[in-house]
Amino acid sequence: MKNETEPLEPKADKATVRRHNLSLVLRAVHDEGEATRAAVAARVGLTRAAVSSLVEQLLDGGFLTESGKTFSGQAGRPGTALRVARTGPAGLGVEVNVDYVSVCVVDLAGTDRVRLTEHLDNRDVPPGEVLARAARIAARTLVSAAEQELVPAGVRLALPGLVSGGTVRQAPNLGWNRVPAEELFAGALAALRPVPGALPTGSDNEANAAALAELWFGGRGPGAAAGSPEGGPRGGGAPEGGRAKARSFLYVSGEIGVGGAVVVDGELLRGAHGFAGEIGHVPADAEGPRCRCGSRGCLEQYAGQAALLREAGLAPDAGGPGVAELERRAAAGDARAVGALERAGRMLGLVLSGAVNLLDPDAVVLGGVYRGLMPWLGPAVDAELARRVVSGLWTPGGGRLRGASSSGDAARGAAALVVRDVIADPVGHAARTGGAAAGEGG
Amino acid sequence: MKNETEPLEPKADKATVRRHNLSLVLRAVHDEGEATRAAVAARVGLTRAAVSSLVEQLLDGGFLTESGKTFSGQAGRPGTALRVARTGPAGLGVEVNVDYVSVCVVDLAGTDRVRLTEHLDNRDVPPGEVLARAARIAARTLVSAAEQELVPAGVRLALPGLVSGGTVRQAPNLGWNRVPAEELFAGALAALRPVPGALPTGSDNEANAAALAELWFGGRGPGAAAGSPEGGPRGGGAPEGGRAKARSFLYVSGEIGVGGAVVVDGELLRGAHGFAGEIGHVPADAEGPRCRCGSRGCLEQYAGQAALLREAGLAPDAGGPGVAELERRAAAGDARAVGALERAGRMLGLVLSGAVNLLDPDAVVLGGVYRGLMPWLGPAVDAELARRVVSGLWTPGGGRLRGASSSGDAARGAAALVVRDVIADPVGHAARTGGAAAGEGG
Numbered sequence: 001m002k003n004e005t006e007p008l009e010p011k012a013d014k015a016t017v018r019r020h021n022l023s024l025v026l027r028a029v030h031d032e033g034e035a036t037r038a039a040v041a042a043r044v045g046l047t048r049a050a051v052s053s054l055v056e057q058l059l060d061g062g063f064l065t066e067s068g069k070t071f072s073g074q075a076g077r078p079g080t081a082l083r084v085a086r087t088g089p090a091g092l093g094v095e096v097n098v099d100y101v102s103v104c105v106v107d108l109a110g111t112d113r114v115r116l117t118e119h120l121d122n123r124d125v126p127p128g129e130v131l132a133r134a135a136r137i138a139a140r141t142l143v144s145a146a147e148q149e150l151v152p153a154g155v156r157l158a159l160p161g162l163v164s165g166g167t168v169r170q171a172p173n174l175g176w177n178r179v180p181a182e183e184l185f186a187g188a189l190a191a192l193r194p195v196p197g198a199l200p201t202g203s204d205n206e207a208n209a210a211a212l213a214e215l216w217f218g219g220r221g222p223g224a225a226a227g228s229p230e231g232g233p234r235g236g237g238a239p240e241g242g243r244a245k246a247r248s249f250l251y252v253s254g255e256i257g258v259g260g261a262v263v264v265d266g267e268l269l270r271g272a273h274g275f276a277g278e279i280g281h282v283p284a285d286a287e288g289p290r291c292r293c294g295s296r297g298c299l300e301q302y303a304g305q306a307a308l309l310r311e312a313g314l315a316p317d318a319g320g321p322g323v324a325e326l327e328r329r330a331a332a333g334d335a336r337a338v339g340a341l342e343r344a345g346r347m348l349g350l351v352l353s354g355a356v357n358l359l360d361p362d363a364v365v366l367g368g369v370y371r372g373l374m375p376w377l378g379p380a381v382d383a384e385l386a387r388r389v390v391s392g393l394w395t396p397g398g399g400r401l402r403g404a405s406s407s408g409d410a411a412r413g414a415a416a417l418v419v420r421d422v423i424a425d426p427v428g429h430a431a432r433t434g435g436a437a438a439g440e441g442g
Numbered sequence: 443m444k445n446e447t448e449p450l451e452p453k454a455d456k457a458t459v460r461r462h463n464l465s466l467v468l469r470a471v472h473d474e475g476e477a478t479r480a481a482v483a484a485r486v487g488l489t490r491a492a493v494s495s496l497v498e499q500l501l502d503g504g505f506l507t508e509s510g511k512t513f514s515g516q517a518g519r520p521g522t523a524l525r526v527a528r529t530g531p532a533g534l535g536v537e538v539n540v541d542y543v544s545v546c547v548v549d550l551a552g553t554d555r556v557r558l559t560e561h562l563d564n565r566d567v568p569p570g571e572v573l574a575r576a577a578r579i580a581a582r583t584l585v586s587a588a589e590q591e592l593v594p595a596g597v598r599l600a601l602p603g604l605v606s607g608g609t610v611r612q613a614p615n616l617g618w619n620r621v622p623a624e625e626l627f628a629g630a631l632a633a634l635r636p637v638p639g640a641l642p643t644g645s646d647n648e649a650n651a652a653a654l655a656e657l658w659f660g661g662r663g664p665g666a667a668a669g670s671p672e673g674g675p676r677g678g679g680a681p682e683g684g685r686a687k688a689r690s691f692l693y694v695s696g697e698i699g700v701g702g703a704v705v706v707d708g709e710l711l712r713g714a715h716g717f718a719g720e721i722g723h724v725p726a727d728a729e730g731p732r733c734r735c736g737s738r739g740c741l742e743q744y745a746g747q748a749a750l751l752r753e754a755g756l757a758p759d760a761g762g763p764g765v766a767e768l769e770r771r772a773a774a775g776d777a778r779a780v781g782a783l784e785r786a787g788r789m790l791g792l793v794l795s796g797a798v799n800l801l802d803p804d805a806v807v808l809g810g811v812y813r814g815l816m817p818w819l820g821p822a823v824d825a826e827l828a829r830r831v832v833s834g835l836w837t838p839g840g841g842r843l844r845g846a847s848s849s850g851d852a853a854r855g856a857a858a859l860v861v862r863d864v865i866a867d868p869v870g871h872a873a874r875t876g877g878a879a880a881g882e883g884g
């Protein structure tokens with residue numbers, strides 16, 4: 001969906017062009033993992049001389065480093081390899097979910113460098129208190145980040161429910177309505193003074209953030225990600241066990257609620273009001289049980305964590321330990337546990353088949369608690385899809401249904417969004433943080 | 443979703459840049475309806491001199507005309523108004539549906555200039571025969587087009603079912619499986635020799651083509667469209683009765699089958715294999731009646747034409763006259779007719795609420811037979827949406843549900859796609875048809 005009306009003789013002034021080209025070069029190195037100036041020039045379509053000048057500015061600004069080794073992977077004489085800096089600008093991602101808070105700091109390569117997760121029950125706690133606690137956790141991760149010479153460029157919250165303009169419009173499982181989450185979090189964090197000045201703050205739905213993490217980092221372990229930070233924004237298309245990485249997929253996240261996200265051609269589909277992806281509230285049965293959202297028979301009533309646990313004979317509010325017990329029982333062949341997972345799988349498959357008929361994605365990715373439950377959920381989901389996808393292109397075991405990668409989650413996706421903004425405009429970032437080196441000079 | 447990696451110092455050669463800029467200028471005049479050279483220069487961001495040179499070439503090539511009148515709608519001295527030519531390059535659109543064939547010819551402005559529709563039953567007729575008949579109808583429209591000095595630049599088929607690579611993979615209601623529709627149609631048309639040489643042929647799903655027509659031409663009558671051919675590709679955003687035209691909507695077309703299309707930010711969402719939009723096969727009830735597609739309880743089993751007629755006590759295969767009778771009975775207050783429409787509306791609303799939760803569109807547009815049945819269907823659909831859309835942003839009678847415009851249909855959408863290709867590359871078009879004037883010179 002590229003903009004065909006972009007003129008090829010732009011009237012943009014030189015500073016704007018240079019600012020844009022700095023981003024192009026930084027992104028090229030980011031996406032390649034390691035690249036010579038010649039390789040960057042070939043990739044972005046600028047002259048070698050122009051790229052060298054831009055690279056100098058990015059080295060001075062601390063966005064790039066020279067790795068020391070030379071290589072000749074591309075045409076031309078060998079050059080010094082460039083990579084994005086492992087210190088300096090970083091992204092802070094904060095996932096606030098129903099029964100945990102997880103915070104992570106990623107570097108410019110998107111690598112997870114600090115992680116702090118606390119399991120706790122955020123229901124029946126006032127939203128301001130939940131967000132103040134999240135701010136305290138975030139401040140602690142920033143202490144570790146500072147020791148690693150990582151400087152947060154901003155913070156992004158990943159929140160369950162409908163998120164728009166910094167506010168959680170509705171998060172039925174937290175009981176939140178019109179909670180100004182960004183404001184509450186930013187105020188609490190600023191009071192802790194973990195960094196000089198205020199951090200730019202943004203927010204997203206948690207399933208959206210997790211889907212972006214899956215898109216950018218899915219299909220490779222943390223080790224691989226550290227060595228070759230490919231698959232970042234615009235990286236895509238890397239093979240994964242012989243299979244091309246999906247650029248269009250449905251992501252479904254099983255938590256207390258059931259979240260979802262739609263990725264089309266490597267971009268998140270956000271919807272007209274930012275509320276797309278609410279697959280947990282697609283009706284699975286018109287006259288099914290009443291849902292917290294006010295409707296009836298929503299998928300969440302059959303495939304949410306509480307429904308799963310209840311059907312398996314466990315306490316619906318048993319949380320993470322309950323899910324672990326469910327997995328243990330299913331692995332031991334407990335008929336009730338296996339039956340509960342099969343039933344949830346059929347309902348998931350029913351709703352997903354409708355979504356696949358509507359959107360025709362490459363793949364369906366199941367995350368959250370579903371990931372560990374795939375051996376029992378997966379076949380039922382797959383069978384329902386094979387039965388109901390009208391194109392006939394869904395075959396059971398055909399590899400289009402898979403569990404989410406372990407390297408991606410909502411906190412990392414949120415943190416990576418912060419880093420993406422830095423890469424999209426390193427000059428603007430330097431200006432905001434008072435860094436002079438990557439300014440308009442050079 | 444614009445491509446952020448497009449460099450601002452392109453290495454494109456001059457001929458490529460000029461070819462691209464010719465398209466920019468032609469598109470600008472097309473979208474504005476009528477514009478001076480100064481207005482075009484302001485819109486596309488090129489100099490006045492560059493635009494004048496490009497305009498000369500487009501006038502010579504027969505893509506633009508001068509309207510004779512001068513106007514000063516924009517800054518600067520008054521100029522002669524330009525508009526796209528009403529003769530010359532045209533698009534031919536051919537909708538082959540279950541019980542009719544409709545062919546139309548549109549000019550460069552997208553205006554419907556010739557239309558020929560034949561109501562006939564295409565079931566139980568071999569596909570080759572159906573497409574040969576469609577070719578004969580198309581050839582007859584081309585005779586009328588030639589009298590109006592319109593020259594087809596290509597033909598596009600709009601077909602029910604899953605269409606990909608020129609082939610109908612599956613059209614359950616026609617009983618077609620892997621029918622090479624483009625090849626069969628093109629062969630039959632070529633044999634009739636309505637124009638010298640072969641016409642470039644393409645194909646789309648009919649609901650996709652109808653959704654594009656709705657996007658480009660919706661919300662204004664044929665008269666308005668003729669006078670001010672705004673709203674063409676990239677035109678969008680024009681107010682319609684005070685309400686901004688939706689750029690993201692779900693389109694549902696009620697025919698023998700129930701077709702659908704998803705438009706996001708003014709672009710069709712086609713899916714990974716081209717099969718997106720199959721809302722007719724989204725399950726409405728897991729264990730409902732068996733569907734021709736092999737699944738159970740698909741929306742089509744409740745809201746397709748046959749189901750509507752059967753529930754109302756009419757013959758399920760009564761076709762267009764049956765739908766007219768249903769509408770007459772509903773208008774007369776016949777309880778069974780009204781009840782059948784309410785039931786279908788509830789099932790439509792049930793499935794649409796899931797789709798709205800997943801995609802968060804601006805609007806839902808009901809086309810095909812649903813258009814005339816809106817007074818009875820609409821309230822039931824709207825109520826179900828209001829009850830089930832999780833954002834709380836769906837209010838009954840809130841104007842986000844509407845019947846399709848009368849000026850858009852699949853044949854016109856298909857024809858407009860042909861014209862869009864001409865506008866995207868007038869030089870390429872001229873080269874293909876032997877027109878010399880819009881070549882590389884000037």
